[in-house]
Amino acid sequence: MASRGRLRLGSFEAVAAVLLLAAAASASAAAGSPDRPAPGPPLVLPLTRSYPNASRLLAASRRRVLGDGTRPNARMRLHDDLLTNGSVQLEFSCVLAYYTTRLYIGTPPQEFALIVDSGSTVTYVPCASCEQCGNHQDPRFQPDLSSSYSPVKCNVDCTCDNDKNQCTYERQYAEMSSSSGVLGEDIVSFGKESELKPQRAVFGCENSETGDLFSQHADGIMGLGRGQLSIMDQLVDKRVISDSFSLCYGGMDIGGGAMVLGGMPAPPGMVFSRSDPVRSPYYNIELKEIHVAGKALRLDPRIFDSKHGTVLDSGTTYAYLPEQAFVAFKDAVTSKVHPLKKIRGPDPNYKDICFAGAGRNVSQLSEVFPDVDMVFGNGQKLSLSPENYLFRHSKVEGAYCLGVFQNGKDPTTLLGGIVVRNTLVTYDRHNEKIGFWKTNCSELWDRLHINGGPSPAPSSDTGSQADMSPAPAPSGLPEFDVGLITVDMSINVTYPNLKPHLHELAELIAKELDIDTRQVRVMNVTSLGNSTLIRWGIFPDGSDNAMSNIRAMGIISRLTQHNVKLPENLGSYQLLEWNVQPLSRRSWFQEHVVSILIGILLVILITLSAFLALLVWRKKFRGQTAYRPVDSPAPEQELQPL
Numbered sequence: 001m002a003s004r005g006r007l008r009l010g011s012f013e014a015v016a017a018v019l020l021l022a023a024a025a026s027a028s029a030a031a032g033s034p035d036r037p038a039p040g041p042p043l044v045l046p047l048t049r050s051y052p053n054a055s056r057l058l059a060a061s062r063r064r065v066l067g068d069g070t071r072p073n074a075r076m077r078l079h080d081d082l083l084t085n086g087s088v089q090l091e092f093s094c095v096l097a098y099y100t101t102r103l104y105i106g107t108p109p110q111e112f113a114l115i116v117d118s119g120s121t122v123t124y125v126p127c128a129s130c131e132q133c134g135n136h137q138d139p140r141f142q143p144d145l146s147s148s149y150s151p152v153k154c155n156v157d158c159t160c161d162n163d164k165n166q167c168t169y170e171r172q173y174a175e176m177s178s179s180s181g182v183l184g185e186d187i188v189s190f191g192k193e194s195e196l197k198p199q200r201a202v203f204g205c206e207n208s209e210t211g212d213l214f215s216q217h218a219d220g221i222m223g224l225g226r227g228q229l230s231i232m233d234q235l236v237d238k239r240v241i242s243d244s245f246s247l248c249y250g251g252m253d254i255g256g257g258a259m260v261l262g263g264m265p266a267p268p269g270m271v272f273s274r275s276d277p278v279r280s281p282y283y284n285i286e287l288k289e290i291h292v293a294g295k296a297l298r299l300d301p302r303i304f305d306s307k308h309g310t311v312l313d314s315g316t317t318y319a320y321l322p323e324q325a326f327v328a329f330k331d332a333v334t335s336k337v338h339p340l341k342k343i344r345g346p347d348p349n350y351k352d353i354c355f356a357g358a359g360r361n362v363s364q365l366s367e368v369f370p371d372v373d374m375v376f377g378n379g380q381k382l383s384l385s386p387e388n389y390l391f392r393h394s395k396v397e398g399a400y401c402l403g404v405f406q407n408g409k410d411p412t413t414l415l416g417g418i419v420v421r422n423t424l425v426t427y428d429r430h431n432e433k434i435g436f437w438k439t440n441c442s443e444l445w446d447r448l449h450i451n452g453g454p455s456p457a458p459s460s461d462t463g464s465q466a467d468m469s470p471a472p473a474p475s476g477l478p479e480f481d482v483g484l485i486t487v488d489m490s491i492n493v494t495y496p497n498l499k500p501h502l503h504e505l506a507e508l509i510a511k512e513l514d515i516d517t518r519q520v521r522v523m524n525v526t527s528l529g530n531s532t533l534i535r536w537g538i539f540p541d542g543s544d545n546a547m548s549n550i551r552a553m554g555i556i557s558r559l560t561q562h563n564v565k566l567p568e569n570l571g572s573y574q575l576l577e578w579n580v581q582p583l584s585r586r587s588w589f590q591e592h593v594v595s596i597l598i599g600i601l602l603v604i605l606i607t608l609s610a611f612l613a614l615l616v617w618r619k620k621f622r623g624q625t626a627y628r629p630v631d632s633p634a635p636e637q638e639l640q641p642l
Contacts, residue, residue: 039236039239039243042264099259100114101116103123103190104189105146105186105188105203107148107186108146110141110142113218114219115216118247118315119283119314119315120225120315121223121230122171122179122221122227124204124220125219126141126206127140128143130208131207131208132210133207133209134213134216134574137217138219146186148186148187151184152166152183152202153167166182166183168180168182169183173211177213177214178210179206179208180207180208181205181206181208185200186203188200188203201234202229202234203229204229214574214575224314224427227281232245242263243429244264245262245426246260246426247259247314247424247425248424248444249423250421250441251441252390253362267424271376272378272380272428272434273287273378273433274286274377275429279309280308282308284308284309285310287377288375288376290329291374292333294371295332296375299328304413307412308412310415311412311415316414317417318404318416319414319415320410320412320413320414320416321404322407322410322411334353337368340357343356345393346393356393358399358400360397366386369386372384372388382423385422386400388421391403422439424436482546482548483546485537485538485547486581487535487578488533488535489533489573491532491573491574509536512565513538515538519539519540523535533576545583559575
């Protein structure tokens with residue numbers, strides 16, 4: 001199966017555990033201080049999204065007041081941002097989706113769209129001085145224009161820059177993207193809809209970004225993970241909010257929902273699982289069993305407790321299980337939908353498990369697909385409907401594909417946003433537990449009963465499909481021999497027509513990647529205004545049938561880190577997507593087809609030669625006459641007796 005580079009935010013560094021302990025110690029000290037004020041009310045952040053072509057809205061569930069509408073709340077819009085770029089999406093299927101919110105930094109405020117990520121520990125935005133940052137939707141942060149900005153001075157608790165003046169940060173993610181820069185402190189606020197007073201907070205000012213972070217539309221990341229630099233930890237430490245936050249994502253056909261920063265009363269019926277911060281720096285739960293159609297999968301419960309255990313990550317779209325658990329889950333679901341026709345997935349590079357004939361009505365999927373239950377260590381059970389493990393097939397109407405995949409060779413169980421569709425998830429960090437409550441997330445703002453809440457903002461998305469091809473699990477390339485690497489690249493050209501210079505560009509890329517020019521070939525070219533979209537194919541060396549995994553990783557790493565430099569006369573480039581395809585294993589006939597053809601040709605030539613020789617011999621034989629004496633009479637000249 002091909003491996004695809006996609007943004008999967010949510011990786012922690014090992015240092016996060018150290019920062020967590022320091023934050024816990026600080027919080028404990030603060031809790032014991034009688035002079036500190038009590039934490040403020042939760043900050044309620046509405047999330048909205050609309051699909052013009054949605055077949056049906058999910059039925060509204062019972063309304064319930066979860067918060068006190070008389071308390072002040074910080075309100076800001078949280079958007080489900082589907083990043084598609086017209087022809088880029090059609091030509092290269094380059095689609096990234098994430099939830100973003102607006103954050104305002106500085107005096108006067110500078111506005112940024114940040115990806116909400118429970119798996120990141122730092123909040124960062126591009127700095128004006130960044131020489132290796134992509135073009136994002138908002139201008140970069142300019143420290144010189146903010147009267148309240150101050151750099152975080154170098155100290156023994158941080159990594160310092162080369163001049164030993166300012167603290168720095170660096171984050172690297174599993175799909176080989178990275179962000180690095182300096183740490184600064186400034187006033188942050190959540191917009192006009194927020195009643196929370198602006199707060200001073202430490203954030204990252206990027207000087208370099210690579211991979212998907214370079215090419216994404218959003219400006220940066222809002223880190224909700226555990227760590228001193230997390231926006232959650234900073235607000236909790238200031239006693240602005242209590243040590244808890246909640247996320248609620250909309251369903252398959254309609255988005256919307258909310259994010260709540262701070263604690264709130266747990267609704268009746270919410271099920272909980274313990275989340276051990278010592279066990280793992282990630283937000284983990286104690287998953288013990290998975291039931292399909294009421295029957296438990298035959299698995300050792302310890303399979304969900306390997307490595308980091310079972311992790312919840314808002315920066316991941318789908319769910320990834322260890323190999324044995326994935327096979328058991330796939331077989332159990334497939335056995336219950338035998339009336340449906342099994343079809344290929346929307347992306348030929350992936351062996352998606354898809355079924356046709358279920359119909360477009362999401363509310364009736366439970367009549368065809370089985371219900372799934374997740375059983376926690378305390379015996380409580382979270383019930384999942386089909387929309388919590390399926391995504392729509394983007395090319396076949398009424399078809400659906402499994403949104404649960406094998407996590408490579410990684411034994412970690414990773415649960416992304418698909419599992420918690422229409423589920424309020426409360427990350428109660430203070431009590432070390434995570435709660436789940438099934439609800440209609442698109443109407444959660446009304447259920448919270450916040451007076452004067454903002455009206456839903458229309459989404460800029462005009463498509464009807466919210467689902468995407470699966471993002472890869474957080475691991476490296478699978479262990480296989482690579483047969484082809486495809487690279488989708490957008491180049492801002494300085495020439496009116498780039499096509500005559502493609503050979504020159506291919507030679508330059510080959511030189512930068514330290515490979516033979518014959519290995520780099522143009523597979524597709526599309527012109528869009530001043531930009532040209534090019535799909536390159538990078539093949540194994542002519543003397544080799546395959547490219548090693550390490551060699552392929554090195555090539556991809558150079559591309560994603562933008563180590564390939566173009567001369568000024570060719571403009572600048574932006575990496576959109578890369579794909580790795582394994583070497584096709586040929587059968588005995590395919591490997592020897594040339595020898596077989598040569599043998600057949602020789603047999604035909606020998607047969608034709610023998611046939612021609614026979615014809616020549618017969619012709620000569622017929623041309624020869626028998627020897628007769630000179631005086632011998634011819635038979636026709638003899639007299640016949642009377």
